[in-house]
Amino acid sequence: MASTLHSQPLALEDKSLAHLLYGLMACFPLFLIPVALSLFINLYQPPNHSSRFIVQHLRWQRWSIIGFFLVLSAGYLVNIPWLSTTLYLAASLWFIGRIFKGWLSLIEGSNI
Template sequence: MTLITSTSNLTVEKLQEDTSLGHFLYGLLAAFPLLLLPSLFSLLINMLQREAGMGDVLKSHLGWQRRSMFGLLAVLLLGYSLTVTWASMTLYLLGTVWFTARLFKGWLSLLEGRSI
């Protein structure tokens, strides 16, 4: 009987993990086409929360967000360094599509309560 009780307590704790920070940061990241500032603010909050004690699901999503943001910044800097306009615009477009796909995939996984 105690085995069933401890298993159901573990399931309840996993379901009750607070993921509101993850949703807030995904919301800030989603504002990147308008301005880059909300996304940079999200990255700053993400980096400050790196050492905070949190569940496995939220920790995996914060790592996913960091890698996505650093990848987007790398693509934007590479596009900025190119002198050919069509090449830099193509790189900006591809980077934006890639980042948007990662944003949707991560946020949907967080809504389902899965690690990424």
């Protein structure tokens, strides 16, 4: 019985956590709280995921959120309004791209 549990195909593994975290990340235009919650959940997940595929997506999400917050912080600290706005827009567009790329690859079952 134990050998059949480990031989499940990739398509049958539980991807619900990764979908939940991508959903929270996609709420960023409304509030940054869901993104911070997504990072918190991601960081405090036990590292016992059997699938390297899910671990790769969790890492992708973690670094996407950290990079987004770093660029937003830089935009906040810059005193020049046009540069600050440019950093905000660049961070938002980059983050949207990372969400789409990661979520689509999760749905397709391919690596990032």
